[in-house]
Amino acid sequence: MLFRRLIQIFVSPTNVYDDIRESRVGWWQPWVWVSILFIIGGFLTIPAQHAVMQMNPKMTPEMAEKMGSVAYFQLIFAPAMCLIIAFVAAGISYPIVTMQSKEATFKKYFTLILFSNLIYALGYVIACVIIRMKGVDNISSPDDLKVSFSLRMLAPEASPVVKGLLSSIEFFSIWGLIIVMLGLKRIFNLRTGQAIACMIPLWLLYVALSIMGEVFGNFGG
Numbered sequence: 692m693l694f695r696r697l698i699q700i701f702v703s704p705t706n707v708y709d710d711i712r713e714s715r716v717g718w719w720q721p722w723v724w725v726s727i728l729f730i731i732g733g734f735l736t737i738p739a740q741h742a743v744m745q746m747n748p749k750m751t752p753e754m755a756e757k758m759g760s761v762a763y764f765q766l767i768f769a770p771a772m773c774l775i776i777a778f779v780a781a782g783i784s785y786p787i788v789t790m791q792s793k794e795a796t797f798k799k800y801f802t803l804i805l806f807s808n809l810i811y812a813l814g815y816v817i818a819c820v821i822i823r824m825k826g827v828d829n830i831s832s833p834d835d836l837k838v839s840f841s842l843r844m845l846a847p848e849a850s851p852v853v854k855g856l857l858s859s860i861e862f863f864s865i866w867g868l869i870i871v872m873l874g875l876k877r878i879f880n881l882r883t884g885q886a887i888a889c890m891i892p893l894w895l896l897y898v899a900l901s902i903m904g905e906v907f908g909n910f911g912g
Contacts, residue, residue, distance in 0.1 A: 708877035721805035726770035728812035732819035742830040784892040792879040807870040814863030855902030
Protein backbone atom coordinates (compact mmCIF):
# COMPACT_ATOMS: atom_id res chain seq x y z
CA MET A 692 0.00 0.00 0.00
CA LEU A 693 2.79 2.39 0.91
CA PHE A 694 4.71 1.72 -2.30
CA ARG A 695 1.53 1.75 -4.41
CA ARG A 696 0.69 5.32 -3.40
CA LEU A 697 4.25 6.39 -4.13
CA ILE A 698 3.80 5.25 -7.73
CA GLN A 699 0.23 6.53 -8.02
CA ILE A 700 1.06 10.15 -7.18
CA PHE A 701 3.15 10.19 -10.39
CA VAL A 702 0.97 8.12 -12.72
CA SER A 703 -2.54 8.19 -11.24
CA PRO A 704 -2.86 10.96 -8.64
CA THR A 705 -6.67 10.81 -8.67
CA ASN A 706 -6.50 7.58 -6.67
CA VAL A 707 -4.34 9.31 -4.07
CA TYR A 708 -6.72 12.28 -3.91
CA ASP A 709 -9.63 9.93 -3.23
CA ASP A 710 -7.65 8.20 -0.47
CA ILE A 711 -6.93 11.58 1.13
CA ARG A 712 -10.55 12.70 0.83
CA GLU A 713 -11.80 9.48 2.44
CA SER A 714 -9.06 9.59 5.11
CA ARG A 715 -7.60 6.28 3.93
CA VAL A 716 -4.06 7.66 3.96
CA GLY A 717 -2.18 9.72 6.54
CA TRP A 718 0.49 12.38 6.24
CA TRP A 719 3.22 10.06 7.52
CA GLN A 720 3.16 7.88 4.38
CA PRO A 721 4.31 10.53 1.88
CA TRP A 722 6.64 11.94 4.55
CA VAL A 723 8.47 8.60 4.77
CA TRP A 724 9.08 8.54 1.02
CA VAL A 725 10.03 12.23 0.79
CA SER A 726 12.56 11.71 3.59
CA ILE A 727 14.04 8.63 1.92
CA LEU A 728 14.44 10.42 -1.41
CA PHE A 729 16.12 13.45 0.15
CA ILE A 730 18.48 11.25 2.17
CA ILE A 731 19.43 9.37 -1.01
CA GLY A 732 20.00 12.61 -2.90
CA GLY A 733 22.05 14.13 -0.10
CA PHE A 734 24.19 11.01 0.19
CA LEU A 735 24.92 11.00 -3.56
CA THR A 736 26.26 14.57 -3.55
CA ILE A 737 28.53 14.33 -0.49
CA PRO A 738 31.71 13.59 -2.55
CA ALA A 739 31.01 16.57 -4.83
CA GLN A 740 30.35 18.85 -1.85
CA HIS A 741 33.60 17.70 -0.27
CA ALA A 742 35.45 18.48 -3.52
CA VAL A 743 34.03 22.02 -3.58
CA MET A 744 35.05 22.60 0.03
CA GLN A 745 38.62 21.57 -0.74
CA MET A 746 38.80 24.27 -3.43
CA ASN A 747 38.43 26.96 -0.79
CA PRO A 748 41.95 28.28 -0.04
CA LYS A 749 40.91 28.99 3.55
CA MET A 750 39.82 25.40 4.09
CA THR A 751 42.46 23.30 5.85
CA PRO A 752 42.40 19.48 5.49
CA GLU A 753 41.22 19.23 9.09
CA MET A 754 38.36 21.66 8.48
CA ALA A 755 37.38 19.84 5.28
CA GLU A 756 37.29 16.52 7.13
CA LYS A 757 35.13 18.00 9.87
CA MET A 758 32.73 19.55 7.35
CA GLY A 759 32.53 16.20 5.57
CA SER A 760 31.42 14.59 8.81
CA VAL A 761 28.79 17.32 9.23
CA ALA A 762 27.42 16.52 5.77
CA TYR A 763 26.74 12.94 6.84
CA PHE A 764 25.28 14.15 10.12
CA GLN A 765 22.86 16.43 8.24
CA LEU A 766 21.31 13.40 6.57
CA ILE A 767 19.95 12.40 9.99
CA PHE A 768 17.99 15.65 10.17
CA ALA A 769 16.62 15.41 6.62
CA PRO A 770 13.30 13.82 7.70
CA ALA A 771 12.69 16.55 10.28
CA MET A 772 13.50 19.29 7.76
CA CYS A 773 11.17 17.75 5.18
CA LEU A 774 8.37 17.75 7.74
CA ILE A 775 9.02 21.31 8.91
CA ILE A 776 9.16 22.73 5.36
CA ALA A 777 5.92 20.98 4.41
CA PHE A 778 4.25 22.19 7.60
CA VAL A 779 5.30 25.80 6.95
CA ALA A 780 4.13 25.63 3.32
CA ALA A 781 0.78 24.17 4.38
CA GLY A 782 0.39 26.66 7.23
CA ILE A 783 1.05 29.68 5.02
CA SER A 784 -1.45 28.67 2.34
CA TYR A 785 -4.11 26.90 4.42
CA PRO A 786 -6.00 30.08 5.44
CA ILE A 787 -6.79 30.71 1.76
CA VAL A 788 -7.93 27.10 1.38
CA THR A 789 -10.37 27.47 4.26
CA MET A 790 -11.74 30.66 2.68
CA GLN A 791 -12.50 28.69 -0.48
CA SER A 792 -13.99 25.53 1.05
CA LYS A 793 -15.82 24.66 4.25
CA GLU A 794 -14.86 21.02 3.68
CA ALA A 795 -11.16 21.73 4.10
CA THR A 796 -9.21 20.27 7.00
CA PHE A 797 -5.58 20.98 7.76
CA LYS A 798 -4.72 17.28 8.10
CA LYS A 799 -5.94 16.46 4.60
CA TYR A 800 -4.31 19.55 3.11
CA PHE A 801 -1.03 18.80 4.90
CA THR A 802 -1.15 15.26 3.50
CA LEU A 803 -1.70 16.66 0.00
CA ILE A 804 1.27 19.01 0.38
CA LEU A 805 3.50 16.13 1.46
CA PHE A 806 2.40 14.06 -1.52
CA SER A 807 3.19 16.98 -3.84
CA ASN A 808 6.63 17.19 -2.22
CA LEU A 809 7.33 13.75 -3.67
CA ILE A 810 7.52 15.52 -7.05
CA TYR A 811 10.15 17.96 -5.76
CA ALA A 812 12.02 15.08 -4.11
CA LEU A 813 12.14 13.19 -7.40
CA GLY A 814 13.58 16.23 -9.15
CA TYR A 815 16.16 16.60 -6.38
CA VAL A 816 17.28 12.98 -6.69
CA ILE A 817 17.56 13.24 -10.48
CA ALA A 818 19.71 16.38 -10.12
CA CYS A 819 21.90 14.63 -7.54
CA VAL A 820 22.34 11.62 -9.82
CA ILE A 821 23.48 13.94 -12.62
CA ILE A 822 25.99 15.60 -10.28
CA ARG A 823 27.28 12.20 -9.19
CA MET A 824 27.60 11.03 -12.81
CA LYS A 825 29.76 14.06 -13.63
CA GLY A 826 32.38 12.71 -11.27
CA VAL A 827 34.38 14.51 -8.59
CA ASP A 828 37.20 15.21 -11.08
CA ASN A 829 34.86 17.38 -13.15
CA ILE A 830 33.79 19.57 -10.23
CA SER A 831 35.54 22.92 -10.69
CA SER A 832 33.27 25.39 -8.88
CA PRO A 833 30.20 25.59 -6.59
CA ASP A 834 28.09 26.19 -9.71
CA ASP A 835 28.77 22.58 -10.71
CA LEU A 836 26.56 21.54 -7.78
CA LYS A 837 23.62 23.41 -9.28
CA VAL A 838 21.65 21.23 -11.67
CA SER A 839 18.35 22.82 -12.55
CA PHE A 840 15.41 21.99 -14.80
CA SER A 841 14.34 25.63 -14.78
CA LEU A 842 14.78 28.78 -16.88
CA ARG A 843 17.85 29.72 -14.80
CA MET A 844 20.13 28.52 -17.59
CA LEU A 845 18.86 31.35 -19.79
CA ALA A 846 20.61 34.00 -17.66
CA PRO A 847 23.68 32.49 -15.96
CA GLU A 848 25.26 35.93 -15.44
CA ALA A 849 22.14 37.69 -14.12
CA SER A 850 21.69 39.05 -10.61
CA PRO A 851 20.77 36.65 -7.81
CA VAL A 852 17.21 37.99 -7.76
CA VAL A 853 16.70 37.42 -11.48
CA LYS A 854 18.29 33.98 -11.29
CA GLY A 855 16.07 33.16 -8.33
CA LEU A 856 12.96 34.18 -10.24
CA LEU A 857 13.99 32.10 -13.23
CA SER A 858 14.82 29.17 -10.96
CA SER A 859 11.27 29.19 -9.63
CA ILE A 860 9.95 28.49 -13.14
CA GLU A 861 11.05 24.89 -12.96
CA PHE A 862 9.62 21.65 -14.35
CA PHE A 863 9.24 19.77 -11.06
CA SER A 864 7.97 22.79 -9.13
CA ILE A 865 5.27 23.44 -11.75
CA TRP A 866 4.38 19.74 -11.72
CA GLY A 867 4.11 19.83 -7.93
CA LEU A 868 1.84 22.88 -8.00
CA ILE A 869 -0.39 21.19 -10.56
CA ILE A 870 -0.63 18.18 -8.24
CA VAL A 871 -1.80 20.50 -5.45
CA MET A 872 -4.27 22.31 -7.72
CA LEU A 873 -5.87 19.09 -8.98
CA GLY A 874 -5.90 17.70 -5.46
CA LEU A 875 -7.71 20.73 -4.09
CA LYS A 876 -10.35 20.39 -6.78
CA ARG A 877 -10.85 16.69 -6.10
CA ILE A 878 -10.57 16.62 -2.31
CA PHE A 879 -12.35 19.84 -1.36
CA ASN A 880 -14.49 20.36 -4.48
CA LEU A 881 -12.91 23.67 -5.43
CA ARG A 882 -13.28 25.30 -8.80
CA THR A 883 -10.16 25.76 -10.94
CA GLY A 884 -9.89 29.47 -10.14
CA GLN A 885 -10.21 28.81 -6.41
CA ALA A 886 -7.54 26.12 -6.53
CA ILE A 887 -5.17 28.41 -8.43
CA ALA A 888 -5.69 31.13 -5.80
CA CYS A 889 -4.67 28.65 -3.12
CA MET A 890 -1.47 27.85 -4.99
CA ILE A 891 -0.25 31.46 -5.19
CA PRO A 892 1.21 31.53 -1.63
CA LEU A 893 3.00 28.24 -2.32
CA TRP A 894 4.56 29.61 -5.49
CA LEU A 895 5.57 32.88 -3.77
CA LEU A 896 7.22 30.86 -1.00
CA TYR A 897 9.14 28.87 -3.61
CA VAL A 898 10.22 32.08 -5.34
CA ALA A 899 11.46 33.51 -2.03
CA LEU A 900 13.42 30.34 -1.25
CA SER A 901 14.91 30.31 -4.75
CA ILE A 902 16.08 33.92 -4.45
CA MET A 903 17.51 33.27 -0.97
CA GLY A 904 19.37 30.25 -2.33
CA GLU A 905 20.96 32.37 -5.05
CA VAL A 906 21.83 35.25 -2.70
CA PHE A 907 23.41 33.09 -0.01
CA GLY A 908 25.04 30.93 -2.67
CA ASN A 909 26.80 34.03 -3.97
CA PHE A 910 27.95 34.98 -0.49
CA GLY A 911 29.28 31.50 -0.02
CA GLY A 912 31.24 31.76 -3.25
